Amino acid sequence: MTRSALFRSLAGALGAVSLVAACGGGGGTTSETLAADQTLRFAIIDYPTSLDPAHVDSAVDITFLSEVFTGLYKFDNNLKIISDGTTGMPDISADGKTWTFKLRKDMQFSNGDKITAKDWIWSWTRTLRLNDAYASNLYAITGAQDVSDGKTKTISGLSAPDDYTLVAKLDAPAGYWLTQLAMPTASEVLDQKVIEAAGDEHWTEKAETYIGSGPFKVSAYSAKESIDFEAVKNWWGGDTGKITKVHTDFHVDAATQVKKFESGGYDLQGMANSPAGPDDVLRYKNDPTKSKLLTIYPGARSTAVGFNFVTGPFAAKPGAKPGDPTNSGSSTSDPGLDGRRAFSMAIDRNQLADIACAHAITCQPAFGGPIVKGFKGYLGDNGDPYAKFDAKAAKDLYKKWDPDGSKVKNLEYRYNTSPSNDKRAQNLQAQWKENLGIDVKLVPSDFPTLQRDRKKKIVILGRESWGIDYDHPQDWFDNLFNCAQAPIGRGNDEAYCNPDQDAITNAANAKPVEQAVPDYVKAQKMLVNNVVWMTIDYGTQPYLVQPYVRGAGYNGLYDYGWQGIKLLQH
Amino acid sequence: MSRGTLVYAAQRLVLITVTAVVVSSIVFIGIHQLPGNALASERRNNPATEAALLHHYNLDLPWPQQYVLWVQGLAHGDMGESLVNMGVQITPLLLREARVSVTLGLAAVLITIGVGLTLGTIAAIRQNTWVDYVASTSAVVGYSVPSFVWAFLLILLTVSGFYAWTGGLVYENIGWGKIEQIPVPALALGLPYAAIVARLTRASMLEVIRQDYVRTAWAKGLKARVVILRHSLRNALIPVISILGPLVTGIITGSVVIEYIFGIPGLGQEFVSSILSRDYNIVIGVFTFYAVLIGLANLAVDLIYPVLDPRIRY
Numbered sequence: 001m002t003r004s005a006l007f008r009s010l011a012g013a014l015g016a017v018s019l020v021a022a023c024g025g026g027g028g029t030t031s032e033t034l035a036a037d038q039t040l041r042f043a044i045i046d047y048p049t050s051l052d053p054a055h056v057d058s059a060v061d062i063t064f065l066s067e068v069f070t071g072l073y074k075f076d077n078n079l080k081i082i083s084d085g086t087t088g089m090p091d092i093s094a095d096g097k098t099w100t101f102k103l104r105k106d107m108q109f110s111n112g113d114k115i116t117a118k119d120w121i122w123s124w125t126r127t128l129r130l131n132d133a134y135a136s137n138l139y140a141i142t143g144a145q146d147v148s149d150g151k152t153k154t155i156s157g158l159s160a161p162d163d164y165t166l167v168a169k170l171d172a173p174a175g176y177w178l179t180q181l182a183m184p185t186a187s188e189v190l191d192q193k194v195i196e197a198a199g200d201e202h203w204t205e206k207a208e209t210y211i212g213s214g215p216f217k218v219s220a221y222s223a224k225e226s227i228d229f230e231a232v233k234n235w236w237g238g239d240t241g242k243i244t245k246v247h248t249d250f251h252v253d254a255a256t257q258v259k260k261f262e263s264g265g266y267d268l269q270g271m272a273n274s275p276a277g278p279d280d281v282l283r284y285k286n287d288p289t290k291s292k293l294l295t296i297y298p299g300a301r302s303t304a305v306g307f308n309f310v311t312g313p314f315a316a317k318p319g320a321k322p323g324d325p326t327n328s329g330s331s332t333s334d335p336g337l338d339g340r341r342a343f344s345m346a347i348d349r350n351q352l353a354d355i356a357c358a359h360a361i362t363c364q365p366a367f368g369g370p371i372v373k374g375f376k377g378y379l380g381d382n383g384d385p386y387a388k389f390d391a392k393a394a395k396d397l398y399k400k401w402d403p404d405g406s407k408v409k410n411l412e413y414r415y416n417t418s419p420s421n422d423k424r425a426q427n428l429q430a431q432w433k434e435n436l437g438i439d440v441k442l443v444p445s446d447f448p449t450l451q452r453d454r455k456k457k458i459v460i461l462g463r464e465s466w467g468i469d470y471d472h473p474q475d476w477f478d479n480l481f482n483c484a485q486a487p488i489g490r491g492n493d494e495a496y497c498n499p500d501q502d503a504i505t506n507a508a509n510a511k512p513v514e515q516a517v518p519d520y521v522k523a524q525k526m527l528v529n530n531v532v533w534m535t536i537d538y539g540t541q542p543y544l545v546q547p548y549v550r551g552a553g554y555n556g557l558y559d560y561g562w563q564g565i566k567l568l569q570h
Numbered sequence: 571m572s573r574g575t576l577v578y579a580a581q582r583l584v585l586i587t588v589t590a591v592v593v594s595s596i597v598f599i600g601i602h603q604l605p606g607n608a609l610a611s612e613r614r615n616n617p618a619t620e621a622a623l624l625h626h627y628n629l630d631l632p633w634p635q636q637y638v639l640w641v642q643g644l645a646h647g648d649m650g651e652s653l654v655n656m657g658v659q660i661t662p663l664l665l666r667e668a669r670v671s672v673t674l675g676l677a678a679v680l681i682t683i684g685v686g687l688t689l690g691t692i693a694a695i696r697q698n699t700w701v702d703y704v705a706s707t708s709a710v711v712g713y714s715v716p717s718f719v720w721a722f723l724l725i726l727l728t729v730s731g732f733y734a735w736t737g738g739l740v741y742e743n744i745g746w747g748k749i750e751q752i753p754v755p756a757l758a759l760g761l762p763y764a765a766i767v768a769r770l771t772r773a774s775m776l777e778v779i780r781q782d783y784v785r786t787a788w789a790k791g792l793k794a795r796v797v798i799l800r801h802s803l804r805n806a807l808i809p810v811i812s813i814l815g816p817l818v819t820g821i822i823t824g825s826v827v828i829e830y831i832f833g834i835p836g837l838g839q840e841f842v843s844s845i846l847s848r849d850y851n852i853v854i855g856v857f858t859f860y861a862v863l864i865g866l867a868n869l870a871v872d873l874i875y876p877v878l879d880p881r882i883r884y
Contacts, residue, residue: 223655259744265745451611489617490617
């Protein structure tokens with residue numbers, strides 16, 4: 001073979017590496033002139049579990065649904081509740097049990113179908129019939145649970161005196177309901193005609209049948225691959241903003257997303273709960289130029305260690321049936337209390353966040369109870385007295401509680417494995433060993449396995465976590481910490497049941513949120529004093545935004561709406 | 571194609587079908603023994619909700635009954651609905667993803683053979699020269715570095731590196747859907763195998779080019795291209811082809827990691843995500859698809875043998 005032939009062969013082999021020529025993206029200067037192409041591009045780590053508002057189950061789903069559908073109310077970028085499909089705030093009767101909503105008369109679906117009160121009733125009835133994760137947002141209405149239970153097909157407490165008035169009668173006053181209605185999930189209005197024609201389970205599969213009434217509509221959808229949106233022309237709500245198209249790739253590894261962001265392939269990184277990995281966040285934070293593209297928002301997730309209140313050494317009432325009252329609030333009548341307090345005080349949360357969260361960047365140490373800092377009901381910095389690290393006090397209390405070490409023999413810490421959860425677990429184990437002198441065995445598993453055992457109430461000591469659905473303390477107590485959730489199969493994994501606390505939160509639930517917050521704070525103080533959860537950290541949400549993007553961000557719960565985003569010439 | 575070859579191919583197709591059924595049955599039984607289920611969610615706190623969903627997907631039935639229903643669906647080409655992505659039908663989803671994986675796999679095989687044969691041949695005909703040393707060393711490096719490391723190196727080079735060096739004019743646009751997005755992940759997937767092919771080709775070529783018939787070809791004054799490609803390489807290919815079967819299997823299974831890293835929506839990515847999320851129906855479907863793909867790939871390799879070596883007959 002000649003030398004030229006050799007080079008031809010090598011060139012042929014290397015020619016396999018084809019590279020695209022593309023217009024520049026990332027860096028460079030920007031002006032306030034809008035880019036000609038207003039297509040917003042980003043990727044997410046996961047993919048939507050469902051595009052049906054009645055089946056929403058994650059932050060990923062909400063990111064998209066909030067752009068395609070309309071509810072009666074919505075949150076603005078500051079989490080303030082504003083009208084969406086209504087002309088104003090609801091008219092609430094003096095007893096708080098009758099809510100009247102005046103609907104906008106100009107509303108229509110993206111296919112041109114008009115929206116009237118009957119559409120809302122049909123949509124809410126369907127949500128309750130399907131009875132998935134967020135159907136409970138409508139449970140306040142009289143007769144709603146009968147529909148969920150299959151006892152009836154109509155919501156007795158919901159009526160439409162005319163086409164543009166919706167009246168809901170509630171079983172009891174519910175100060176939290178307005179917040180639930182603003183959450184872009186169960187209460188969105190759907191097009192009955194389209195769904196019935198396409199099929200209840202199949203209407204979300206094709207862009208032609210996936211019809212909503214929001215500012216954007218789906219133009220192409222390939223399950224688990226990508227989704228494309230376009231702004232609705234002549235949208236009933238007015239201006240849809242500057243963005244004309246949105247393209248999202250699904251299931252792209254965070255590190256790959258960052259690389260593509262850096263080469264201008266994505267305009268944003270971090271949308272839909274898809275943060276960059278700790279290494280990339282640190283890299284951006286420590287680079288003077290790149291750090292301008294990074295914003296770390298406070299997140300809405302608490303991570304904690306939960307203690308079983310009916311089984312094992314930490315039980316407040318050993319042998320009690322899940323759902324039975326468990327707590328009396330003193331160490332004399334609660335044999336597990338000192339143990340729980342010792343375990344909590346033995347953890348230096350600053351050290352844990354430093355090790356598990358990339359020097360406290362991807363999470364922050366928690367000292368103010370389960371409800372996350374920045375949200376209604378937060379106890380305040382140092383509001384959790386047992387979150388303060390005190391190795392000596394912890395050891396003394398532990399020795400008093402378990403002098404011969406028999407209570408914690410073969411103790412296991414259960415958690416669902418992930419890089420950050422593994423680091424948390426290893427640090428907890430090390431700190432319990434160092435500060436209390438005890439060996440805790442780590443038992444990682446996948447999430448379904450842990451969740452199964454949590455609901456069976458057989459996890460003695462385990463990882464807990466909750467991402468806020470909406471900014472109201474009721475979200476915490478009614479889902480995690482009341483007696484109704486304590487029985488097997490329900491969400492109070494610790495089987496903690498404190499009737500005194502329930503009385504406070506039930507009363508608070510009936511009040512407007514401003515009046516209710518002090519009561520919820522009181523209830524949360526009971527929680528932290530009883531150490532139901534030892535909260536260890538609050539999440540953060542790192543966001544990478546190209547310098548030519550304006551209006552993108554995160555409000556602690558949701559990404560900012562696409563209507564406010566624009567792309568400058570770059 | 572001879573009648574014997576057709577009969578052989580038909581027998582293998584039947585065997586592939588049986589294998590697919592056996593694989594799917596084993597996976598079906600195995601996955602139903604795992605604790606927890608796909609419907610686990612911290613939001614679904616109402617047991618009635620979970621019960622209704624389990625009923626909707628027939629997951630409340632005894633697993634033998636579920637299996638019968640699944641086989642009945644399969645017979646009609648219906649692998650059911652995703653448990654995690656509600657409303658997503660599995661058969662069209664996996665067919666689409668299989669197309670993606672096959673495209674990536676074929677590109678990787680082309681790179682494997684192209685790079686491997688080229689390097690191996692060059693090394694052989696320039697034996698004990700710097701060309702041989704470079705080619706052989708490259709092959710050792712290629713073989714020693716796993717494909718996922720190649721993936722990260724190539725991303726660093728072709729995305730961040732090229733973007734920075736060219737001011738954003740030329741760079742790899744990671745993703746899928748455009749033809750220019752195929753080569754880099756295919757290269758990451760194929761390079762370790764290309765190294766194997768290169769080493770094998772070199773050894774095989776060194777043996778062949780010393781044969782009398784090759785010496786005769788040179789003596790006849792034939793052009794180097796004809797002697798090397800027609801007389802030497804063709805015979806040297808037989809042992810190379812013999813490893814293509816396991817090599818193709820390796821490439822198909824290797825795509826699991828590469829697809830994840832490059833964000834390619836293929837079967838490999840589905841394989842990982844469906845197992846982690848306990849999406850039973852998809853897990854069974856993916857395994858079945860893999861069984862069929864590997865069976866077909868090996869059949870294709872077997873059918874190439876008689877083309878290269880007429881002495882081989884079925």
